Amino acid sequence: MKIRAIALNTFKEAIRDRILYLLLFFAALCIILSRILALLTIGDRAKIIMDVGLASLSLFGVLMAILIGTGLVYKEIDKRTLYTLLAKPIQRYQFLLGKYLGLLLTLFVMLVLMTLVFLVLILLHRYPIEGAFFLAILFVFVELCLITAVALLFSCFSTPILSTLFSLSFYLIGHLSWGLETLINKLPQGGIKTLARILYLFLPNLENFNFKTEVVHHLSIPPKIFLYSSLYGIFYTVFILALAVMVFRRRDFI
Amino acid sequence: MDTVLRIENIHKSFKAGFIPKRKKILDGISLEVNGGEIFGYLGPNGAGKTTTLKCVLGLIFPDKGKIQIFGHSNLSLQAKEKIGFLPENPYFYDYLTATEFLSFYSDLTLVKKENKQAQIENLLQLVGLNQAADLQLRKFSRGMLQRIGLAQALINDPSLVFLDEPLGGLDPLGRKEIRDVIIRLKEEGKTVFLSSHILQDIEMICDRVAILVSGKIINQGALQDLISEKVKVTEITLSGVKTEDCKDLGDCYSAQEGRIFLKVFEEEKIATVIQLVQTKKGKIHSLIPRTETLEDLFVGAVKQR
Structure with missing residues (x-):
């Protein structure tokens, strides 16, 4: 109940942020521009539209999550709205979860809006839509859940600019960490290989949530992969949220 | 009379600067507040009044010492359900209207849904903001923010109210009105913990006071005991x-x-x-x-x- 009240207030606050609409505008622009890009391409135009459209959805979703997520808790501390809130009979973790869920709700609404623009474009051109298309978008949302948790974690102890940099780094590392796997396969047995393995274990692998290629090229995806990716997303998010709660619980609000 | 707030020997220091250096803010604060009284917490700027309040409200954690509210730990929900807090220079979510704001805060307490609306209307009436019920907080003046701050502190009908400089930034009429509200709270049997450096106000309404200088309480007791009538x-x-x-x-x-x-x-x-x-x-x-x-x-x- 208390978490819900905080979540709804966070949603009300986030939905007023102008950055959100700017990003939404550019996302819509990118999706529509994919049509022009398709005109310049030799080959299957539908593939270009799908590819650019899904990539825009994912990229702008992540930007929204990071730019709003990193300011959420910081703003409450900076403007001292947190003082009266935490003096009410709520636990600190309830506040943090409320903020998190409120932002997820905002991102969900934004993702739905972007998907609608995308769907209109696809339907206008009478391209076929498969179930995998919606699954790919669902996994974009799973990725957003994780990125939001990361943004929230950094927001608990850092300024918005630093948090944004940290969160963007997390996103980039997450999408490039598969390179480390290739490296591990090529390294000779020894200390460095073990070190690289341990590093790979802790670094996020956000490519687990990327099903764009499969959707664009109509490749089949084994259900086991979906299950694995979902579990990976849930556990990683819970882990990051637990870290955020631990940091936030012991923090002094000077 | 029952002790509603007991602070035992709290210490707090902060690290500050590029090369962190410990700065002592509170140096063994102990005090007791009895039920039904208005307790004045006095001190010059930077003495540690707000830091003490933040420790009591669980916004910061003391390095040492114990704080109990109605016999419970100050961090427990049982304690928080019985208290209200108005910070110094309050600032709230400025996109909400006065009614929306109080409704949001009411959802965080144990106020029953069916009583919520009546409670909000009563509070707005009490602090003299019934005309501004549907106005966004961004359009509020400093004095109005102070009033809505007082209203949110009272939303859960608390038995112990902490007010940090409640009369700061108010015009003479506003000060009198807020003072009357504080006296009314006492008449209703509530305990008020008032932190201020405006002595005139404290003298007028407080039963007991504690004087804090550089993180230490140097004098405390009933006002008439501290001030001789000679x-x-x-x-x-x-x-x-x-x-x-x-x-x-x-x-x-x-x-x-x-x-x-x-x-x-x-x-x-x-x-x-x-x-x-x-x-x-x-x-x-x-x-x-x-x-x-x-x-x-x-x-x-x-x-x-």
Whole structure:
């Protein structure tokens, strides 16, 4: 109940942020521009539209999550709205979860809006839509859940600019960490290989949530992969949220 | 009377600077607040008043010491359900209207849904904001923010209310109104913990006070015990007498329209002054005995440190 009240207030606050609409505008622009890009391409135009459209959805979703997520808790501390809130009979973790869920709700609404623009474009051109298309978008949302948790974690102890940099780094590392796997396969047995393995274990692998290629090229995806990716997303998010709660619980609000 | 707030020997220091250096803010604060009283927490700027309040409210954690509210730990929900807090220079979500804001805060407490609307209307009435119920907080003046801040502190009908500089930034009328609200809270049996450096207000309404200087409580007790009722000086305004005649009686100043302002320090000399005025056929315009004020006590205490 208390978490819900905080979540709804966070949603009300986030939905007023102008950055959100700017990003939404550019996302819509990118999706529509994919049509022009398709005109310049030799080959299957539908593939270009799908590819650019899904990539825009994912990229702008992540930007929204990071730019709003990193300011959420910081703003409450900076403007001292947190003082009266935490003096009410709520636990600190309830506040943090409320903020998190409120932002997820905002991102969900934004993702739905972007998907609608995308769907209109696809339907206008009478391209076929498969179930995998919606699954790919669902996994974009799973990725957003994780990125939001990361943004929230950094927001608990850092300024918005630093948090944004940290969160963007997390996103980039997450999408490039598969390179480390290739490296591990090529390294000779020894200390460095073990070190690289341990590093790979802790670094996020956000490519687990990327099903764009499969959707664009109509490749089949084994259900086991979906299950694995979902579990990976849930556990990683819970882990990051637990870290955020631990940091936030012991923090002094000077 | 029951003790509603017990603070035992709390210490707090912060690390500050590029090369972190520990700075002591609170140095062994102990105090007790009894049920139903208005307790004044006094101190100059930077003495640690707000830090103490933040420790009590669980916004920061003391390095050492114990805080109990109604016998529970200050961090427990049982304790928080019974308290209200108005911070210094409050700032709230400025995109909400007064009603929306109170409704949001009401959802965070145990206020029953069916009572919510009535409770909000009562509070807006109490702090004199019923005209501004549907106005966004961004359009509120400083005084109005202070009032809505007081309303949110009372949303859960708390038994103990913490007010940090509640009269700061208010005009004289606003101060009187908020003071009346505080007195009304006491009449309803609530306990009020008032932190302030505006001595006049504290003197007017507080039952007991504690004086905090540089993180230490240097004096605490009932106001009448701390301030002696002995007359320190008598201020007399008179006319029809020459200044030279009064010189031996006390400090003598010339005032407007040929009047003399005289400060008499010994009580027995007052009769001499009156006699003098009678023989010279002069006139006494005013005679005011001044007892020690909280300000004297406060200034004396701060200077001693």
